[in-house]
Amino acid sequence: MIGLYLDPPEKALVLCCDEKSQYQALERTQVCLPLAPKRPRTMTHDYKRHGTVTLFAALNALEGTLIARTETRHIHVEWLRFLKQIDRETPMDLDIHLIQDN
Numbered sequence: 001m002i003g004l005y006l007d008p009p010e011k012a013l014v015l016c017c018d019e020k021s022q023y024q025a026l027e028r029t030q031v032c033l034p035l036a037p038k039r040p041r042t043m044t045h046d047y048k049r050h051g052t053v054t055l056f057a058a059l060n061a062l063e064g065t066l067i068a069r070t071e072t073r074h075i076h077v078e079w080l081r082f083l084k085q086i087d088r089e090t091p092m093d094l095d096i097h098l099i100q101d102n
Contacts, residue, residue, distance in 0.1 A: 001099065004097065008097065011093065011094055012095040015098050017101075018100060020054065020055045021074040023052060024049070024052055025050035025052060026047045026049060027047055030044045032044075054073065055068065056068065056069045058082075067089050
């Protein structure tokens with residue numbers, strides 16, 4: 001598998017695909033303060049819940065790029081929508097090799 005990522009076939013793009021369901025959509029109630037000399041980045045302990053989302057991601061390990069999408073549900077229609085997004089956002093002259101979990 002590692003060899004396929006690091007040395008893909010000619011005219012091919014290898015992507016590692018996975019999904020994370022039930023990802024919590026949280027929003028902090030106040031803006032985080034940035035890093036400063038001798039002070040770490042700070043954030044509030046409280047947040048607003050916005051339900052859960054599903055995160056779909058395709059990683060190009062060779063270039064370090066990512067194609068990602070979030071959806072409110074986690075059924076096959078959303079997965080197919082993500083695959084079509086991958087098709088739109090990758091060069092047409094390359095064969096796509098997807099390595100996916102499950």
